[in-house]
Amino acid sequence: MPTPKRATRIYTPLLALLLSTPALAGLPVHTLDNGAVRATVTEAIGGRLLSFALAGQPNFLRVDESAGDPAAPVDAASGNVGYLGHEVWAGPQKQWWVHQDVNPARRAEKAVWPPDPYLSLARYTLDAAGRDAVAVTSPASPVSGLQLVKRYALVPGQPNSLRLDVGAINRRPGEVAWDIWFNTRVPADTQVYVPVAGAADVRIEAAGAAEGLAPPRTLVAGGLLALELPASGQAARRGKLFAQPSAGWMAAFRGGQAFIVQFALQPRAAIHPDQGQVELYQDADPARPDQGVLEMEVHAPWQRLAPGQRMDAHETWTLLPYAGAATRTAHLAFLRAQARRLGLDGL
Secondary structure, eight states: OOOOOOOOOOOOOHHHHTTTTTTHHHHHEEEOOOOSSSEEOOSSSHEEEEEETTTTTTSSBBBBBTTSSSOOOOOOOOOOOOOOEEEEEEOGGGGGGOOOOHHHHHHHHTTOOSSHHHTTTTTEEEEEOSSSEEEOOOOOTTTTEEEEEEEEEEEEEEEEEEEEEEEEEOSSOOOOEEEEEEEEEEEOOOOEEEEEEEEEEEEEEEEEEGTBOOOOOEEEEEEEEEEOOTTTTTTOOOEEEEEESSSEEEEEEETTEEEEEEEEOOOOOOOGGGGGGEEEEEEEEETTSSSSSSEEEEOOOOOEEOOEEEEEEEEEEEEEEOOSOSSSSHHHHHHHHHHHHHTTTOO
């Protein structure tokens, strides 16, 4: 089933710089800064990570904090608001509205959009905020039954890294079954790589055929998948890629920054069959280079939780300066040079 279209927004470097201000557009913003990297987090709009960048560089993430009203009430009838940045969902997508009774219409149609608004839009409780870490907690959701606990922290001894920890607690009186789903949005012209054993570990779902859009295209060679970017004059591309990675990382390049996401590699059996451990959603139009989005997504294991039971997952993000060419050969040479230090298996 194709993934529904996400709203697209215009990204500008100025927006990245403005996000360094402490209270842009009414959002409370907390800054993590060690002189090497800088991140901003808000407890509003889903306890969202708004920016991550090397010192003096633009935001690597795609974000639009003006997409909606952060003070708007959130309930089971709320739609999606395209704030983008990084947020956390519960998977699988096909079950988002099946196990609830607060919106019977969405349950009846087995809606696959929007995501749980209590997790993605509601204001979280700020548990702690300092120069090195921010911790927030969501309300208990009557849609999924989950309460999320998030912690964003700079990594001691690794000045270019940020760790994202997420706990999901079942707040229902009965069992629930979900996974923790990390979703990181970057501009559509970002070049991304995922280690895979071969093409058989990748499947693609088109999402824009009715609008004349092409599906994503990939190059799988040498144990590494590259999501191709449409060239000038080519049709826009929209769709979803599902991959079983061969190692617990993926990497992305744009401008003078290399972005590496590391996670715990899982066997295929641990991931819900509707999903992939790594998913890439591409919405890219070469005629509109400032619009579109690329989502870099990671699923943790799908688990059954008894009342009060908690599951946890984490990602580690690393940003490194990159001065090489914007080519696959140069990107792979850079990753191989960093492989031992960062623990990038499969290169």
